[in-house]
Amino acid sequence: MIVLFDGFCVLCSGFARWLKKRYAGKIQLEAMQSEKGQELLSSIGYSSYELDEVVVIENEKSLSGAPAILYILKRGGTFPLFLYRMLRILPGSWIKAGYRLVANNRYKWFGRRSSCTIIQD
Numbered sequence: 051m052i053v054l055f056d057g058f059c060v061l062c063s064g065f066a067r068w069l070k071k072r073y074a075g076k077i078q079l080e081a082m083q084s085e086k087g088q089e090l091l092s093s094i095g096y097s098s099y100e101l102d103e104v105v106v107i108e109n110e111k112s113l114s115g116a117p118a119i120l121y122i123l124k125r126g127g128t129f130p131l132f133l134y135r136m137l138r139i140l141p142g143s144w145i146k147a148g149y150r151l152v153a154n155n156r157y158k159w160f161g162r163r164s165s166c167t168i169i170q171d
Contacts, residue, residue: 053122054090054105057081057166061156062104066167072126083166102153116142116149 053069056062066079080087082101091101094112103115106122113121123134137145152159 051076051122051125052078052080052090052107053118054080054082054087054107056102056104056156057083057087057168058163059156059160060163061152061160063163063167064160065104069122072130081166081168084168103149115153116146119149120145 051073053066055066066081069077070079080090082088082091082105090107091105094105094107096105096112096114101114104118104122105112105114106118108121120134120137123130123137126134
């Protein structure tokens, strides 16, 4: 599984570090702004400049936004799976709206780095 995240976003970078610990060896993390991230986004028809959502690529398929987060949580072991199940209690429209609210305000609420965070393997 490849996860593309906003390397300038403090929240997104923190989430990526959490994923690295939680999914050690099972996940590839790439900042959207990195050269590799740009290549991956281009290969699935996206540009980091038009996309402000987490993206998951696995088995030639891609997901973005709330469905990508749910996909990641569902495959993460005990605690992430618990979070997934709790979120699935809510209507899908609420999950997507909550994701959009956070995504649209992430820089204001959590901050923006002046340089892109690259997660090293």
